[in-house]
Amino acid sequence: xxxxxxxxxxxxxxxxAIAQFPQxxxxxxxxxxxxxxxxxxxxMTLGIALWFSYGVLLNNWPMILSNGVCLIxxxxxxxxxxxNIIKSKKLPL
Numbered sequence: 001x002x003x004x005x006x007x008x009x010x011x012x013x014x015x016x017a018i019a020q021f022p023q024x025x026x027x028x029x030x031x032x033x034x035x036x037x038x039x040x041x042x043x044m045t046l047g048i049a050l051w052f053s054y055g056v057l058l059n060n061w062p063m064i065l066s067n068g069v070c071l072i073x074x075x076x077x078x079x080x081x082x083x084n085i086i087k088s089k090k091l092p093l
Contacts, residue, residue: 009060009063009066010065012066013063013066014066016070017066017067017069017070020077021073023036024072024073024076024077027076028076031084032084033077033080034084036081038082038085044074045071048071055067
C-alpha cells in the first residue's frame with residue numbers, strides 16, 4: 001500500500017482556502033469591516049498572492065489551487081475594507 005503525499009497538500013490547501021470564506025460571508029452580509037485589522041489582512045493577502053505565484057513557478061497544483069481559491073475572499077475583504085476606510089476617511093492603524 002502506498003501513500004500519496006500530494007493528498008496532504010490538497011487537504012491542507014482545502015482547509016486554509018475555506019478558512020477565509022466565513023469572514024467573507026460575514027462581510028458580504030453586514031458590510032462591516034471595522035473589527036478587521038487592515039494591516040493583518042494586507043500582509044496575509046500579499047502572502048497568499050506570493051504563495052500562489054510560487055506555486056505557479058513550481059507548477060505545484062495543490063499550492064496553485066488552494067492559494068488561488070484563498071485569494072478570492074481575501075481580495076474581496078481587502079476591497080471592502082479599503083472602501084470602508086475611504087468612506088469613513090479614517091486611516092488604518
